Amino acid sequence: MKVTVVGAGAVGASCAEYIAIKNFASEVVLLDIKEGFAEGKAMDLMQTASLNGFDTKITGVTGDYSQTAGSDVCVITSGIPRKPGMTREELIGINAGIVKNVSTSLLEHSPNMILIVVSNPMDTMTYLAHKATGLPKNRIIGMGGALDSARFKYRLAEALGAPISDVDGMVIGGHSDTGMFPLTRLATRNSVPVSEFLSEERLNQVKEDTKVGGATLTKLLGTSAWYAPGAAVSGMVQAIACDTKKIFPCSTLLDGEYGLTDICLGVPVVLGKDGIEKIVDITLNEEEKAHLAASAEGVKKTNGLLEF
Ligand SMILES: NC(=O)c1ccc[n+]([C@@H]2O[C@H](COP(=O)([O-])OP(=O)(O)OC[C@H]3O[C@@H](n4cnc5c(N)ncnc54)[C@H](O)[C@@H]3O)[C@@H](O)[C@H]2O)c1
Numbered sequence: 001m002k003v004t005v006v007g008a009g010a011v012g013a014s015c016a017e018y019i020a021i022k023n024f025a026s027e028v029v030l031l032d033i034k035e036g037f038a039e040g041k042a043m044d045l046m047q048t049a050s051l052n053g054f055d056t057k058i059t060g061v062t063g064d065y066s067q068t069a070g071s072d073v074c075v076i077t078s079g080i081p082r083k084p085g086m087t088r089e090e091l092i093g094i095n096a097g098i099v100k101n102v103s104t105s106l107l108e109h110s111p112n113m114i115l116i117v118v119s120n121p122m123d124t125m126t127y128l129a130h131k132a133t134g135l136p137k138n139r140i141i142g143m144g145g146a147l148d149s150a151r152f153k154y155r156l157a158e159a160l161g162a163p164i165s166d167v168d169g170m171v172i173g174g175h176s177d178t179g180m181f182p183l184t185r186l187a188t189r190n191s192v193p194v195s196e197f198l199s200e201e202r203l204n205q206v207k208e209d210t211k212v213g214g215a216t217l218t219k220l221l222g223t224s225a226w227y228a229p230g231a232a233v234s235g236m237v238q239a240i241a242c243d244t245k246k247i248f249p250c251s252t253l254l255d256g257e258y259g260l261t262d263i264c265l266g267v268p269v270v271l272g273k274d275g276i277e278k279i280v281d282i283t284l285n286e287e288e289k290a291h292l293a294a295s296a297e298g299v300k301k302t303n304g305l306l307e308f
């Protein structure tokens, strides 16, 4: 399994590190436009191999896509992150051009790739990658829901005073401060609905804290997060590499599912060797349907800013 990660910045390097530590890929290529940067990150990471016990070969290249040839999975993390006070949508002006060029360059050398889009605004960048590459819909996957769900579980565990491993929950909808929708109704602690333990008010607080998870970290760090994003991507790459058929909420091109078409939005999907092997169309109640529809409206508005 050969994996290319474009963008050797905070998120890209974290992806490469977690993929290597999990030891399921033979090769990871890091590519960046900043001269020598990816080479440096790759060398530093390779010098952790004997310490962390992995055999994955990590190489770094500056802008040379021929080195990415034959990749099974490619991840796009190139682009600018937001600063405190900004929304993800404000990044579209710079990131759209980067994602368009990067996705077509990757396709040229890896025609069979499964592409994971991370750069923000992620749902719109995933849609753009579809338009730019024409790849089948199972082979373009946006990463957002896996991260948002991890943050939801963190907040749930905090509210419950429970270990995170005892908690399950999922976030669907657009990967934005207002668009994402933590499914509190379906969240559980060891199979017991969390509403058995938490008041409606506390659950609403969990929901709100989850939605601003990225913004909260951006305010603390001065730039956006990277550890949990990198771990979320590595989990998705592992599900593809190892054909696990696990369910992750991912941004995918919808074609009637959830009553939506011509939009990439976060919904549960089964990930395996073919990428998105199934979109899981779960039954939502009226309130959840309304949230998802409003979220889709927001993403469509951002998509309207794209130039093809
Ligand atoms: N979807 C998510 O859940 C999620 C999570 C975290 C970050 N992000 C997004 O990921 C992106 C990267 O964040 P970061 O913190 O790693 O930023 P960063 O600035 O640390 O790294 C970005 C890297 O991209 C490189 N780059 C820029 N243009 C390039 C190009 N054309 N080709 C190759 N490399 C290029 C830069 O040189 C830089 O090293 C941002 O858009 C951020 O908003 C998304």
Ligand SMILES: O=C(O)C[C@H](O)C(=O)O
Binding pocket: 081, 082, 088, 120, 147, 175, 213, 214, 215, 218, 224, 225, 229
């Ligand atoms: O918050 C951001 O801008 C980065 C990313 O989308 C995140 O959720 O961490």
